[in-house]
Amino acid sequence: MLKKTLLSLAIAASAVTLVACNDTETVVEPVEEPIVEVEPMVETEPMVDPMVETDPMVDTMGTQSITEIAAGNENLTVLTAALQAADLDTMLMDAGTYTVFAPTDDAFAPVLEKLGVTKEELLADTDLLKSVLPYHVLPMVVMAAEIPYDTDVATVNGATINISDANVITDAAGNRANITGTDIVATNGVVHTIDAVLMPQ
Secondary structure, X not given: OHHHHHHHHHHHHHHHHHHHHHHOOOOOOOOOOOOOOOOOOOOOOOOOOOOOOOOHHXXXXXXXXXXXXXXXXXXXXXXXXXXXXOOOOOOOOOOOOEXXXXXXXXXXXXXXXXXXXXXXXXHHOHHHHHHHHHHHEEOOOOOHHHOOOOOEEEOOOOOEEEEOOOOEXXXXXXXXXXXXXEEEEEOOEEEEEEOOOOOOO
């Protein structure tokens, strides 16, 4: 009888121990997540493609003088030689504001024929050159978009020319020249090419 009682007590004690173990809550320590620092966004300058050309209209001045532009143009060789012969090339190299209506080489052919002279003889007539060449120069910069149409415009020569809205220049002698090229910008002005030589009265 005593053995049964001791056995019963042992079983009961074991049961209490098991219940106590099951009632124990497992405490889980919270896991702290690492703090991630975010670097601020840095704005960078936009990359410029070196192959992209800039707008040529941004630059308002050229890199060569009027004389240098004429000397570098294969269609203005007679004009270049005439400017040098008349000692007017230095004027168009100096700082200033000029507009030059530049006759092409083909424009001089009718003049040579009309005067009955060779190119060399024309270049030797410095008095004629000093009268005719300044007649192609305005003492101000006039871009193609700024031409005062149907208005008499004074030249460096002192005589006037008149330009129609069809870009045809009429000189004092009634001759006409067409403007064939415009807005060749120089450091000291602008050049427009024409297909005839202008003659003062």
